[in-house]
Amino acid sequence: MLNFGYFICLLFIVREVSGSIHATQYGNGYFYNFFAGDGKKGDNEPWWDASYKCTTYYQVGLLVSITSVGIQNDVWELLDSYGSDRVTYIGMSDREKEGLWTWVNGQSAMKGQGYTNWGGSEPNNYNNEDCGCFKSSTQQWNDEDCDHFYGFVCQQAQSRITPEQFTTLTFGAANSRISYEKAHHKCIETDSRLVVITRDELFQKIQNDANRSSSIKYWIGARQSSIGKFTWNNGEEVDLSKFSLADKLSDIKGQKCLALGNNGLEVHSCDENLDYICEYVVPWDLKKSQERSDYMVGEDIEIDCTATGYPLPNVTWHRDRHPVPSNTDDVFQTAVLGKSTLRIKNANLRDTNRYRCFAENVHTKAETKAYLDIRVHPHELTRIVDGKNSPASRNLYSSDEISLPSDQVIQPHEHTAGETDNSK
Ligand SMILES: [Ca+2]
Numbered sequence: 001m002l003n004f005g006y007f008i009c010l011l012f013i014v015r016e017v018s019g020s021i022h023a024t025q026y027g028n029g030y031f032y033n034f035f036a037g038d039g040k041k042g043d044n045e046p047w048w049d050a051s052y053k054c055t056t057y058y059q060v061g062l063l064v065s066i067t068s069v070g071i072q073n074d075v076w077e078l079l080d081s082y083g084s085d086r087v088t089y090i091g092m093s094d095r096e097k098e099g100l101w102t103w104v105n106g107q108s109a110m111k112g113q114g115y116t117n118w119g120g121s122e123p124n125n126y127n128n129e130d131c132g133c134f135k136s137s138t139q140q141w142n143d144e145d146c147d148h149f150y151g152f153v154c155q156q157a158q159s160r161i162t163p164e165q166f167t168t169l170t171f172g173a174a175n176s177r178i179s180y181e182k183a184h185h186k187c188i189e190t191d192s193r194l195v196v197i198t199r200d201e202l203f204q205k206i207q208n209d210a211n212r213s214s215s216i217k218y219w220i221g222a223r224q225s226s227i228g229k230f231t232w233n234n235g236e237e238v239d240l241s242k243f244s245l246a247d248k249l250s251d252i253k254g255q256k257c258l259a260l261g262n263n264g265l266e267v268h269s270c271d272e273n274l275d276y277i278c279e280y281v282v283p284w285d286l287k288k289s290q291e292r293s294d295y296m297v298g299e300d301i302e303i304d305c306t307a308t309g310y311p312l313p314n315v316t317w318h319r320d321r322h323p324v325p326s327n328t329d330d331v332f333q334t335a336v337l338g339k340s341t342l343r344i345k346n347a348n349l350r351d352t353n354r355y356r357c358f359a360e361n362v363h364t365k366a367e368t369k370a371y372l373d374i375r376v377h378p379h380e381l382t383r384i385v386d387g388k389n390s391p392a393s394r395n396l397y398s399s400d401e402i403s404l405p406s407d408q409v410i411q412p413h414e415h416t417a418g419e420t421d422n423s424k
Protein backbone atom coordinates (compact mmCIF):
# COMPACT_ATOMS: atom_id res chain seq x y z
CA MET A 1 0.00 0.00 0.00
CA LEU A 2 1.39 3.37 -1.00
CA ASN A 3 1.66 6.30 1.37
CA PHE A 4 -0.31 8.62 -0.81
CA GLY A 5 -3.32 6.34 -0.73
CA TYR A 6 -4.14 8.22 2.45
CA PHE A 7 -3.94 11.60 0.77
CA ILE A 8 -7.54 12.55 1.32
CA CYS A 9 -9.06 15.93 2.00
CA LEU A 10 -9.32 16.60 5.72
CA LEU A 11 -12.73 18.20 5.44
CA PHE A 12 -14.09 15.03 3.94
CA ILE A 13 -12.91 12.86 6.82
CA VAL A 14 -14.41 15.17 9.41
CA ARG A 15 -17.75 15.29 7.65
CA GLU A 16 -18.01 11.54 8.09
CA VAL A 17 -17.98 11.77 11.91
CA SER A 18 -21.35 10.60 13.17
CA GLY A 19 -23.42 12.85 15.41
CA SER A 20 -21.89 16.00 13.95
CA ILE A 21 -23.40 18.95 12.15
CA HIS A 22 -21.65 20.77 9.37
CA ALA A 23 -23.40 23.54 7.43
CA THR A 24 -21.85 26.07 5.08
CA GLN A 25 -23.04 29.36 3.72
CA TYR A 26 -22.04 32.32 1.61
CA GLY A 27 -22.96 35.91 2.44
CA ASN A 28 -21.55 39.44 2.59
CA GLY A 29 -18.32 38.32 0.89
CA TYR A 30 -17.66 35.58 3.44
CA PHE A 31 -17.79 31.81 3.53
CA TYR A 32 -19.16 30.56 6.86
CA ASN A 33 -18.82 27.09 8.37
CA PHE A 34 -20.91 25.91 11.29
CA PHE A 35 -19.60 22.87 13.15
CA ALA A 36 -21.39 21.28 16.09
CA GLY A 37 -21.82 17.95 17.77
CA ASP A 38 -24.39 15.82 19.43
CA GLY A 39 -23.86 16.37 23.18
CA LYS A 40 -20.11 16.39 23.72
CA LYS A 41 -19.42 14.28 20.63
CA GLY A 42 -18.46 15.60 17.24
CA ASP A 43 -17.54 19.22 17.03
CA ASN A 44 -18.66 20.67 20.33
CA GLU A 45 -15.53 22.25 21.78
CA PRO A 46 -14.27 24.62 24.46
CA TRP A 47 -13.68 28.11 23.00
CA TRP A 48 -9.94 27.77 22.44
CA ASP A 49 -10.31 24.39 20.75
CA ALA A 50 -13.06 25.82 18.55
CA SER A 51 -10.73 28.64 17.57
CA TYR A 52 -7.98 26.14 16.77
CA LYS A 53 -10.33 24.04 14.65
CA CYS A 54 -11.24 27.06 12.48
CA THR A 55 -7.67 28.22 11.91
CA THR A 56 -5.62 25.05 11.83
CA TYR A 57 -7.60 21.85 11.78
CA TYR A 58 -10.24 22.68 9.16
CA GLN A 59 -8.37 25.74 7.84
CA VAL A 60 -11.53 27.73 7.20
CA GLY A 61 -10.57 31.13 8.59
CA LEU A 62 -11.19 32.40 12.13
CA LEU A 63 -14.02 32.12 14.60
CA VAL A 64 -16.63 34.55 13.30
CA SER A 65 -16.31 38.27 14.09
CA ILE A 66 -19.84 39.70 14.01
CA THR A 67 -18.96 43.29 13.21
CA SER A 68 -22.05 44.20 11.17
CA VAL A 69 -25.77 43.50 11.09
CA GLY A 70 -25.18 41.67 7.79
CA ILE A 71 -22.82 39.19 9.44
CA GLN A 72 -25.21 38.90 12.39
CA ASN A 73 -27.97 37.93 9.92
CA ASP A 74 -25.65 35.47 8.17
CA VAL A 75 -24.87 33.72 11.45
CA TRP A 76 -28.54 33.47 12.34
CA GLU A 77 -29.39 32.17 8.87
CA LEU A 78 -26.76 29.49 9.40
CA LEU A 79 -27.97 28.48 12.89
CA ASP A 80 -31.72 29.00 12.47
CA SER A 81 -32.58 25.44 11.47
CA TYR A 82 -30.61 23.81 14.32
CA GLY A 83 -32.88 24.54 17.29
CA SER A 84 -33.72 27.55 19.44
CA ASP A 85 -31.95 26.31 22.59
CA ARG A 86 -28.54 26.24 20.91
CA VAL A 87 -25.55 28.17 22.26
CA THR A 88 -22.69 28.68 19.81
CA TYR A 89 -19.21 30.06 20.30
CA ILE A 90 -18.32 33.17 18.31
CA GLY A 91 -14.95 34.87 17.96
CA MET A 92 -14.78 37.28 20.87
CA SER A 93 -13.40 37.21 24.39
CA ASP A 94 -12.18 39.39 27.24
CA ARG A 95 -9.51 36.90 28.32
CA GLU A 96 -6.68 39.35 27.64
CA LYS A 97 -8.12 42.03 29.89
CA GLU A 98 -11.28 41.62 31.96
CA GLY A 99 -14.11 43.68 30.51
CA LEU A 100 -12.28 44.56 27.31
CA TRP A 101 -14.27 42.65 24.67
CA THR A 102 -12.41 42.12 21.42
CA TRP A 103 -13.12 40.13 18.24
CA VAL A 104 -10.47 37.72 17.01
CA ASN A 105 -10.06 39.95 13.93
CA GLY A 106 -8.90 42.73 16.28
CA GLN A 107 -12.03 44.89 16.21
CA SER A 108 -13.78 46.00 19.37
CA ALA A 109 -16.90 44.22 20.64
CA MET A 110 -17.57 46.90 23.28
CA LYS A 111 -20.97 48.54 23.46
CA GLY A 112 -20.87 51.91 21.77
CA GLN A 113 -17.93 50.97 19.54
CA GLY A 114 -19.34 49.73 16.25
CA TYR A 115 -22.03 47.08 15.81
CA THR A 116 -22.96 45.06 18.92
CA ASN A 117 -25.88 42.85 19.84
CA TRP A 118 -25.36 41.93 23.51
CA GLY A 119 -28.34 40.53 25.46
CA GLY A 120 -30.01 42.76 28.08
CA SER A 121 -27.51 42.80 30.97
CA GLU A 122 -24.67 41.09 29.14
CA PRO A 123 -21.74 40.86 29.32
CA ASN A 124 -22.13 40.29 33.08
CA ASN A 125 -18.96 38.23 33.77
CA TYR A 126 -21.04 35.86 35.92
CA ASN A 127 -18.53 33.58 37.70
CA ASN A 128 -15.80 35.06 35.50
CA GLU A 129 -17.14 34.49 32.00
CA ASP A 130 -14.64 35.40 29.26
CA CYS A 131 -15.86 33.93 25.97
CA GLY A 132 -18.55 35.12 23.59
CA CYS A 133 -21.58 33.08 22.55
CA PHE A 134 -24.51 33.46 20.19
CA LYS A 135 -27.77 32.40 21.83
CA SER A 136 -30.24 31.07 19.29
CA SER A 137 -33.19 31.70 21.66
CA THR A 138 -32.70 35.48 21.51
CA GLN A 139 -30.26 35.80 18.61
CA GLN A 140 -28.18 37.96 20.98
CA TRP A 141 -24.74 37.62 22.50
CA ASN A 142 -23.75 36.52 25.97
CA ASP A 143 -20.46 36.04 27.79
CA GLU A 144 -20.06 32.48 29.01
CA ASP A 145 -17.49 30.12 30.49
CA CYS A 146 -14.78 29.31 27.94
CA ASP A 147 -14.69 25.65 28.96
CA HIS A 148 -18.21 24.64 27.96
CA PHE A 149 -18.61 22.36 24.96
CA TYR A 150 -20.44 24.26 22.23
CA GLY A 151 -20.61 24.30 18.44
CA PHE A 152 -18.93 27.19 16.68
CA VAL A 153 -18.99 29.29 13.51
CA CYS A 154 -15.89 29.96 11.39
CA GLN A 155 -15.61 32.81 8.89
CA GLN A 156 -13.33 33.11 5.88
CA ALA A 157 -13.17 35.88 3.27
CA GLN A 158 -14.67 34.46 0.08
CA SER A 159 -11.70 35.80 -1.86
CA ARG A 160 -9.39 33.56 0.17
CA ILE A 161 -11.07 30.22 -0.34
CA THR A 162 -9.36 27.89 -2.78
CA PRO A 163 -10.58 24.96 -4.91
CA GLU A 164 -8.19 22.67 -3.05
CA GLN A 165 -10.33 23.06 0.08
CA PHE A 166 -13.17 21.30 -1.71
CA THR A 167 -11.26 18.74 -3.77
CA THR A 168 -10.87 15.11 -2.76
CA LEU A 169 -8.27 13.02 -4.56
CA THR A 170 -8.22 9.26 -4.82
CA PHE A 171 -5.37 7.23 -6.26
CA GLY A 172 -5.94 4.09 -8.28
CA ALA A 173 -4.63 0.83 -6.80
CA ALA A 174 -0.90 0.57 -7.51
CA ASN A 175 -0.99 -2.99 -8.76
CA SER A 176 -3.67 -2.46 -11.37
CA ARG A 177 -2.19 -0.14 -13.95
CA ILE A 178 -4.50 0.56 -16.87
CA SER A 179 -4.81 2.56 -20.09
CA TYR A 180 -5.95 6.20 -20.13
CA GLU A 181 -9.38 5.28 -21.42
CA LYS A 182 -9.90 2.66 -18.72
CA ALA A 183 -8.67 5.04 -16.02
CA HIS A 184 -11.08 7.66 -17.35
CA HIS A 185 -13.97 5.23 -16.91
CA LYS A 186 -12.76 4.01 -13.50
CA CYS A 187 -13.05 7.60 -12.26
CA ILE A 188 -16.50 8.05 -13.77
CA GLU A 189 -17.68 4.90 -11.95
CA THR A 190 -17.14 6.77 -8.66
CA ASP A 191 -18.69 10.05 -9.89
CA SER A 192 -15.18 11.47 -10.23
CA ARG A 193 -12.91 12.47 -13.09
CA LEU A 194 -9.20 12.19 -13.84
CA VAL A 195 -7.70 15.11 -11.93
CA VAL A 196 -7.60 18.52 -13.61
CA ILE A 197 -4.47 20.38 -12.56
CA THR A 198 -5.01 23.97 -13.66
CA ARG A 199 -3.69 25.53 -10.46
CA ASP A 200 -0.11 25.44 -9.25
CA GLU A 201 -1.31 24.71 -5.72
CA LEU A 202 -2.90 21.42 -6.69
CA PHE A 203 0.08 20.54 -8.88
CA GLN A 204 2.45 21.11 -5.95
CA LYS A 205 0.23 19.18 -3.59
CA ILE A 206 0.18 16.12 -5.82
CA GLN A 207 3.80 16.51 -6.84
CA ASN A 208 5.06 16.62 -3.27
CA ASP A 209 3.30 13.39 -2.57
CA ALA A 210 4.20 11.66 -5.80
CA ASN A 211 7.86 12.45 -5.19
CA ARG A 212 7.93 10.02 -2.33
CA SER A 213 7.86 7.15 -4.75
CA SER A 214 10.45 6.79 -7.44
CA SER A 215 8.95 5.62 -10.67
CA ILE A 216 5.18 5.73 -10.49
CA LYS A 217 3.37 7.59 -13.25
CA TYR A 218 -0.25 8.67 -13.04
CA TRP A 219 -2.81 9.39 -15.70
CA ILE A 220 -4.29 12.85 -15.19
CA GLY A 221 -7.25 14.39 -17.00
CA ALA A 222 -5.71 15.71 -20.22
CA ARG A 223 -5.20 14.33 -23.70
CA GLN A 224 -4.38 15.53 -27.16
CA SER A 225 -7.37 16.53 -29.25
CA SER A 226 -7.78 15.83 -32.95
CA ILE A 227 -6.31 19.25 -33.79
CA GLY A 228 -3.18 18.52 -31.78
CA LYS A 229 -3.73 20.65 -28.72
CA PHE A 230 -3.77 19.17 -25.23
CA THR A 231 -7.04 19.77 -23.42
CA TRP A 232 -8.09 19.14 -19.83
CA ASN A 233 -11.26 17.11 -19.46
CA ASN A 234 -13.09 20.22 -18.24
CA GLY A 235 -12.51 21.76 -21.67
CA GLU A 236 -9.64 24.10 -20.75
CA GLU A 237 -6.51 24.10 -22.83
CA VAL A 238 -3.38 22.74 -21.13
CA ASP A 239 -0.78 25.43 -20.56
CA LEU A 240 2.24 23.34 -21.46
CA SER A 241 4.62 26.21 -20.73
CA LYS A 242 3.98 25.65 -17.03
CA PHE A 243 5.45 22.18 -17.15
CA SER A 244 8.77 20.77 -18.22
CA LEU A 245 7.87 17.99 -20.59
CA ALA A 246 10.40 15.20 -20.36
CA ASP A 247 9.60 13.56 -23.67
CA LYS A 248 9.58 14.80 -27.22
CA LEU A 249 6.05 14.61 -28.60
CA SER A 250 7.24 13.21 -31.92
CA ASP A 251 8.75 10.15 -30.23
CA ILE A 252 5.36 8.90 -29.11
CA LYS A 253 3.13 6.82 -31.34
CA GLY A 254 -0.65 7.01 -31.53
CA GLN A 255 -2.89 9.24 -29.47
CA LYS A 256 -1.09 11.13 -26.72
CA CYS A 257 -2.25 11.59 -23.14
CA LEU A 258 -0.72 13.45 -20.23
CA ALA A 259 0.64 11.75 -17.15
CA LEU A 260 2.30 12.96 -13.99
CA GLY A 261 5.71 11.46 -13.38
CA ASN A 262 8.56 11.98 -11.00
CA ASN A 263 9.78 15.07 -12.84
CA GLY A 264 6.44 16.63 -13.66
CA LEU A 265 4.18 16.32 -16.66
CA GLU A 266 4.93 13.65 -19.24
CA VAL A 267 3.41 12.68 -22.55
CA HIS A 268 2.62 9.01 -23.11
CA SER A 269 0.78 6.91 -25.59
CA CYS A 270 -2.80 6.64 -24.26
CA ASP A 271 -2.54 2.86 -24.59
CA GLU A 272 0.17 2.53 -21.95
CA ASN A 273 -0.80 1.11 -18.57
CA LEU A 274 -0.25 3.56 -15.71
CA ASP A 275 -1.64 4.44 -12.29
CA TYR A 276 -4.18 7.25 -12.15
CA ILE A 277 -5.58 9.99 -9.93
CA CYS A 278 -9.31 10.75 -9.71
CA GLU A 279 -10.87 13.80 -8.09
CA TYR A 280 -14.27 15.03 -7.04
CA VAL A 281 -15.21 18.48 -5.83
CA VAL A 282 -18.01 19.19 -3.35
CA PRO A 283 -20.21 22.19 -4.28
CA TRP A 284 -18.67 25.54 -3.47
CA ASP A 285 -18.36 29.15 -4.57
CA LEU A 286 -22.07 29.96 -4.61
CA LYS A 287 -22.63 33.26 -6.36
CA LYS A 288 -25.74 35.33 -6.95
CA SER A 289 -25.84 37.51 -10.07
CA GLN A 290 -26.94 40.44 -7.93
CA GLU A 291 -27.31 41.39 -4.28
CA ARG A 292 -30.09 43.92 -4.86
CA SER A 293 -32.94 43.50 -2.35
CA ASP A 294 -35.40 46.33 -3.08
CA TYR A 295 -37.85 46.18 -5.96
CA MET A 296 -41.03 47.96 -6.87
CA VAL A 297 -44.39 46.42 -7.68
CA GLY A 298 -44.57 45.53 -11.37
CA GLU A 299 -40.86 44.89 -11.84
CA ASP A 300 -39.53 41.73 -13.41
CA ILE A 301 -36.86 40.16 -11.19
CA GLU A 302 -34.25 37.73 -12.48
CA ILE A 303 -31.41 36.42 -10.30
CA ASP A 304 -28.93 33.68 -11.18
CA CYS A 305 -27.35 31.48 -8.56
CA THR A 306 -24.30 29.53 -9.71
CA ALA A 307 -22.13 26.95 -7.97
CA THR A 308 -18.91 25.13 -8.82
CA GLY A 309 -18.10 21.48 -8.18
CA TYR A 310 -17.58 18.13 -9.86
CA PRO A 311 -19.93 16.59 -10.82
CA LEU A 312 -21.59 19.94 -11.49
CA PRO A 313 -24.04 20.61 -8.65
CA ASN A 314 -27.79 20.85 -8.83
CA VAL A 315 -28.73 24.38 -7.81
CA THR A 316 -32.18 25.12 -6.41
CA TRP A 317 -33.91 28.27 -5.19
CA HIS A 318 -36.16 27.85 -2.14
CA ARG A 319 -38.78 30.13 -0.67
CA ASP A 320 -40.36 29.44 2.73
CA ARG A 321 -38.04 26.41 2.82
CA HIS A 322 -39.80 24.86 -0.16
CA PRO A 323 -38.37 24.69 -3.68
CA VAL A 324 -39.60 27.45 -5.96
CA PRO A 325 -41.65 25.69 -8.67
CA SER A 326 -40.40 25.48 -12.22
CA ASN A 327 -43.79 25.23 -13.93
CA THR A 328 -45.66 28.38 -12.94
CA ASP A 329 -45.96 31.69 -14.76
CA ASP A 330 -45.26 34.35 -12.16
CA VAL A 331 -42.65 33.05 -9.68
CA PHE A 332 -40.50 30.20 -10.97
CA GLN A 333 -36.99 28.96 -11.49
CA THR A 334 -35.21 27.61 -14.53
CA ALA A 335 -32.27 25.36 -13.73
CA VAL A 336 -29.41 23.82 -15.65
CA LEU A 337 -26.53 21.94 -14.03
CA GLY A 338 -24.49 24.38 -11.93
CA LYS A 339 -27.02 27.20 -12.12
CA SER A 340 -30.61 28.17 -11.40
CA THR A 341 -32.35 31.42 -12.30
CA LEU A 342 -35.06 32.77 -10.03
CA ARG A 343 -37.65 34.70 -12.04
CA ILE A 344 -40.40 36.83 -10.57
CA LYS A 345 -42.59 38.31 -13.27
CA ASN A 346 -44.48 41.51 -12.50
CA ALA A 347 -43.49 41.50 -8.82
CA ASN A 348 -46.08 42.15 -6.15
CA LEU A 349 -45.97 42.70 -2.40
CA ARG A 350 -46.55 39.01 -1.73
CA ASP A 351 -43.22 38.25 -3.36
CA THR A 352 -41.42 39.87 -0.42
CA ASN A 353 -39.60 36.97 1.22
CA ARG A 354 -36.29 35.30 1.98
CA TYR A 355 -35.06 33.25 -0.97
CA ARG A 356 -32.44 30.58 -0.41
CA CYS A 357 -30.19 29.07 -3.02
CA PHE A 358 -28.92 25.51 -2.32
CA ALA A 359 -26.26 23.55 -4.18
CA GLU A 360 -25.63 19.83 -3.96
CA ASN A 361 -24.02 17.03 -5.91
CA VAL A 362 -23.66 13.32 -5.24
CA HIS A 363 -20.70 13.99 -2.91
CA THR A 364 -22.40 16.68 -0.81
CA LYS A 365 -21.99 15.92 2.86
CA ALA A 366 -23.20 19.30 4.05
CA GLU A 367 -25.75 21.95 3.27
CA THR A 368 -24.25 24.67 1.08
CA LYS A 369 -26.36 27.76 0.62
CA ALA A 370 -26.68 31.49 0.05
CA TYR A 371 -29.74 33.62 0.65
CA LEU A 372 -31.30 36.86 -0.52
CA ASP A 373 -34.03 38.95 1.10
CA ILE A 374 -36.27 40.42 -1.56
CA ARG A 375 -38.52 43.33 -0.61
CA VAL A 376 -41.16 44.58 -3.00
CA HIS A 377 -42.40 48.12 -2.36
CA PRO A 378 -45.81 49.53 -3.24
CA HIS A 379 -44.58 52.21 -5.58
CA GLU A 380 -47.47 51.85 -8.03
CA LEU A 381 -50.02 52.25 -5.21
CA THR A 382 -48.66 55.70 -4.41
CA ARG A 383 -48.95 56.77 -8.01
CA ILE A 384 -52.64 55.84 -8.09
CA VAL A 385 -53.25 57.83 -4.91
CA ASP A 386 -51.59 60.73 -6.67
CA GLY A 387 -54.07 60.40 -9.52
CA LYS A 388 -51.39 59.44 -12.02
CA ASN A 389 -51.54 56.68 -14.56
CA SER A 390 -50.29 53.32 -13.53
CA PRO A 391 -49.14 50.52 -15.79
CA ALA A 392 -51.55 47.63 -16.10
CA SER A 393 -50.76 45.34 -13.25
CA ARG A 394 -52.12 42.38 -11.31
CA ASN A 395 -50.50 43.85 -8.22
CA LEU A 396 -52.45 46.81 -6.98
CA TYR A 397 -53.05 45.69 -3.43
CA SER A 398 -53.58 48.08 -0.61
CA SER A 399 -51.09 47.37 2.12
CA ASP A 400 -53.67 46.12 4.65
CA GLU A 401 -54.57 43.26 2.29
CA ILE A 402 -51.07 41.91 2.60
CA SER A 403 -50.05 39.58 5.37
CA LEU A 404 -46.30 39.24 5.69
CA PRO A 405 -44.08 37.22 7.98
CA SER A 406 -43.64 39.12 11.23
CA ASP A 407 -39.93 39.67 10.59
CA GLN A 408 -40.55 41.32 7.23
CA VAL A 409 -41.13 45.03 7.49
CA ILE A 410 -41.86 46.93 4.33
CA GLN A 411 -40.29 50.35 4.39
CA PRO A 412 -41.66 53.09 2.13
CA HIS A 413 -39.38 53.50 -0.85
CA GLU A 414 -37.39 56.73 -0.70
CA HIS A 415 -38.05 57.55 -4.31
CA THR A 416 -41.79 57.13 -3.76
CA ALA A 417 -41.80 59.50 -0.81
CA GLY A 418 -40.02 62.16 -2.86
CA GLU A 419 -42.48 61.87 -5.71
CA THR A 420 -45.43 62.25 -3.35
CA ASP A 421 -43.99 65.41 -1.85
CA ASN A 422 -43.41 66.97 -5.25
CA SER A 423 -47.01 66.47 -6.29
CA LYS A 424 -48.36 68.42 -3.34
CA1 LIG B 1 -15.01 38.34 31.57
Ligand SMILES: [Ca+2]
Nearest residue numbers: 124125142143
Ligand atom coordinates in the same frame (compact mmCIF):
# COMPACT_ATOMS: atom_id res chain seq x y z
CA1 LIG C 1 -23.00 36.18 30.84
